[in-house]
Amino acid sequence: MTLLVLSMMSLVLFTVYVREDETGPLHTVQLGAAEVLQPVRSVSGAVAGPLNSTKESVEGAFAKGGDLEKLREEARKNQELAAQASRLKRENDQLRELLNGQREFYQYGPLAEVVAPIGGQFTDRITINVGTKDGVGSQQPVVVGNNTLVGRTTSKVTDHTAEVMLVTDQNFRAGVRIVPPAEFDPASGELAPAVTEEETSYGEGLLQTGWEDYLGVGFVDLDARTEKGDFVVTSGRAGDMESLFPPGLLVGTVESASSQDIEQYKKIVVDPSVNLDDLEDVRVIVDW
Amino acid sequence: MDQWAILRAAAAIAVAAAMDAVVAPYLDFGWFSPKFTILAIVFAASGLRHLQGILLGFFGGVLLDALGGGLFGVGAVGGLIAGAVSVRYGDVMTRGAARFTLSVLAGIAVAAYDLVQLAAYNLLGLEVPSLLGYTFSGMLPDAFLNALLAYLIGGLLLRTIRKDGSR
Numbered sequence: 001m002t003l004l005v006l007s008m009m010s011l012v013l014f015t016v017y018v019r020e021d022e023t024g025p026l027h028t029v030q031l032g033a034a035e036v037l038q039p040v041r042s043v044s045g046a047v048a049g050p051l052n053s054t055k056e057s058v059e060g061a062f063a064k065g066g067d068l069e070k071l072r073e074e075a076r077k078n079q080e081l082a083a084q085a086s087r088l089k090r091e092n093d094q095l096r097e098l099l100n101g102q103r104e105f106y107q108y109g110p111l112a113e114v115v116a117p118i119g120g121q122f123t124d125r126i127t128i129n130v131g132t133k134d135g136v137g138s139q140q141p142v143v144v145g146n147n148t149l150v151g152r153t154t155s156k157v158t159d160h161t162a163e164v165m166l167v168t169d170q171n172f173r174a175g176v177r178i179v180p181p182a183e184f185d186p187a188s189g190e191l192a193p194a195v196t197e198e199e200t201s202y203g204e205g206l207l208q209t210g211w212e213d214y215l216g217v218g219f220v221d222l223d224a225r226t227e228k229g230d231f232v233v234t235s236g237r238a239g240d241m242e243s244l245f246p247p248g249l250l251v252g253t254v255e256s257a258s259s260q261d262i263e264q265y266k267k268i269v270v271d272p273s274v275n276l277d278d279l280e281d282v283r284v285i286v287d288w
Numbered sequence: 289m290d291q292w293a294i295l296r297a298a299a300a301i302a303v304a305a306a307m308d309a310v311v312a313p314y315l316d317f318g319w320f321s322p323k324f325t326i327l328a329i330v331f332a333a334s335g336l337r338h339l340q341g342i343l344l345g346f347f348g349g350v351l352l353d354a355l356g357g358g359l360f361g362v363g364a365v366g367g368l369i370a371g372a373v374s375v376r377y378g379d380v381m382t383r384g385a386a387r388f389t390l391s392v393l394a395g396i397a398v399a400a401y402d403l404v405q406l407a408a409y410n411l412l413g414l415e416v417p418s419l420l421g422y423t424f425s426g427m428l429p430d431a432f433l434n435a436l437l438a439y440l441i442g443g444l445l446l447r448t449i450r451k452d453g454s455r
Contacts, residue, residue, distance in 0.1 A: 002339055006346045006368050013350070014361025018412060026360045033309070033355045040310050048314040118357055119313035119321055121402065121426065122409050122416060156357065163357070167362040 017255070022138065022155040031158045034127065038161050041116035060091040068277045105144075106246070109136045109288040114279045115161065124169040124209075127153075128282060131160045141245045141285045148188035148273045149174070149249040150232060150282060162284070166276050167251060168209045175243045176217055176251060178203035178224070178268070186273070187250050201225060203268065204235060207251060215252065217268040224266065226257040232270050246288040264286065294340060297332035297449050301348040304328035306337040309355040319426035320433050323350040323398050325363070326370045327438045331445040333374040334386070346436015362408045366401030373397055387442040395435030402427040 017026045112128040130136045138155045142164050149167060156163040165172050179202060184191055203220035210216060217232060232254060236247030255271040312321050329348045331340030349367020353360045373393050390453035406427075409416045417426065438445075 002342055003368070003372055006342065007365065010346070010349075010361050010368060012361075013353070013364055014359065014408065017360035029354050030357050030360070034357060037306075037309055037355065040306075044310050046316070109397040115426075116310070117313040117314050117316070119308070120358055121319050121321065121405060121430075122414070123358075 022157075027156070031156060034156065034161055034163075035158045038115055038127070038129065042129070042155065044275060045114070045116045070173065100175055105288055106285050109140075109284040109286045110133050112136075112162075112282050112284065114282065118163065122170060124166045126164050126279065127156070128162050128164055128284075129160060130284065131158045131162050133159045135286050136162050136171050136284045137286065139244050141249060142281065142282050143249060143285060144274050144282055145200075148186075149245065149248050149251050150272075150274060150276060152244060153284060164282070167207065167272065168276055172207070172209065174207040174245050174251070175235045175237050176205060176207045176232050178217065178220070178226050178230045178232055178254060180227070180230050184233060184250075186231060186250050189233075189250060191248050202230075203257075203266065205265070205268070207270070215270045215272055217270060220264060220266040220268055222259050222263070222266055225252060226254060226266060226268060228254055230254040230257075246285065293449070294336065294344075297336065297344060298348075300332055300345065300445065300449050301325060301328045302351060305348065305351040305355050308352055309357070311359070319422070320430045321368075322437055323401060323430075323434055326366055326397050326401055327394045327434065327441070328445065329367050329370040330374045330397050330438070331390055331442060332449050333371040334390055334393075335449065336375060338375050341375030342368065342371045345369070358405075359408050359412070362401075362405050365404045366397070369400045369404075370394075370397035373400075384448065387439060390446075391435045391439035391442055394438035395431040399427050399431035399433040402430055408439070 016024070020027060022031075109130050112130040112134075115127040115129050117122040118125040118127060127150045128142070136153060136157060138153050138157050140153045141149060142151045142153060144150050151164045151166040151169070151172065153164045154165050157202065167174070179191065201221070201224050203217060203224035203226040205217040208216065208218050210218075220226065230253065232251045234243065234245040234247055234249040236245065237243050250273055251274040252270045257266055257268045259266045266273065290331060290444050304327065307324045308322075312324060315322050325348055329345045332348075336344060345367040346364055347367070348371070349364040352363035356363060370393075373396055374390070377389070377393055402422075406416055406419070406422055416422070
């Protein structure tokens with residue numbers, strides 16, 4: 001009898017939670033807990049840095065069956081990338097100083113630190129240390145630098161914290177278009193007028209992460225011209241509706257594009273522009 | 289079992305829920321992550337009376353929901369199941385095999401929690417993997433690894449919760 005009553009109570013809790021809005025009692029409890037736990041999460045985040053590296057190594061070893069040569073190759077590439085990143089960072093700092101860290105027409109929240117990841121088997125989310133007191137609201141784009149999209153805020157925003165759904169979360173969706181390198185400047189985020197043939201149709205679709213565990217663009221027509229190395233940027237709309245994201249935010253580059261006659265759409269795999277497991281500072285675009 | 293034992297059990301679950309909220313996200317390997325609260329409930333409820341164990345499981349699960357930030361109610365059901373299997377099958381444990389038996393029960397409770405979570409996300413119309421695929425590549429490995437974890441830390445948990453360290 002007790003078991004039955006408590007089961008019913010659990011169902012009631014679940015129903016209330018999904019029916020109430022973000023100011024409801026159960027959401028308020030969770031938001032309050034997130035606020036209280038923020039200092040502890042900050043400390044654990046600092047301590048967990050080395051742990052994350054170990055975790056990535058373990059994941060890599062399990063995922064690829066310990067392919068030593070492949071790992072060595074990746075290590076070489078990483079060293080090259082680290083050198084390149086160091087140079088780019090210097091350039092970026094200089095440019096940011098020139099631009100005063102802002103991209104025209106966008107209104108950014110203050111620079112936010114990633115406090116901690118949020119666990120969950122079916123989600124990929126993080127907590128950042130800005131909230132409503134900083135002008136941040138729900139459903140706003142979150143970027144690295146000026147215009148590299150990494151996710152969006154969810155409805156869980158407290159005075160000083162906000163939950164961010166990363167682009168690799170299986171429930172993240174964004175309308176995107178694919179543009180060739182000649183038409184997009186990733187540094188400034190400016191889309192240049194079409195320089196290739198006007199008749200060419202580039203891909204346009206929905207950014208999503210499937211259970212096959214890759215970030216991809218779905219619903220891209222088979223006849224769309226999409227090549228490896230093309231940029232994937234937000235289109236500012238999803239179908240006929242306006243999207244949560246302004247147009248021109250960089251998501252990544254096309255890693256592979258393949259199509260089979262039997263399929264209705266192309267299979268496009270996207271390589272994100274930033275390592276989402278290693279985010280430190282982000283900004284929320286609060287208006288545009 | 290004295291009142292101090294119940295308090296110790298509740299404290300252990302509270303600490304485990306806090307660890308689930310703060311530490312577990314860093315130990316998240318895809319579909320496997322430690323479920324400290326579920327493990328703590330199984331070990332804590334095993335020495336309690338039926339009603340006490342079930343209530344402890346339920347409220348431990350609610351605490352997990354409150355601190356964890358997931359879907360409210362999922363942890364409550366998970367905790368309830370953990371408490372129920374623990375008090376039900378804890379009674380038939382043979383002396384000296386408590387740690388092993390509780391580890392198996394912890395694995396079962398984690399599997400049930402995973403399934404409840406999958407069902408909850410599915411009910412909401414959110415993206416979830418197929419049941420068959422998730423069962424073999426998500427739920428079973430998660431249950432097995434959590435059972436292993438439970439066996440490894442079980443001794444400590446039993447000593448913390450019960451002064452005599454055995455059933």
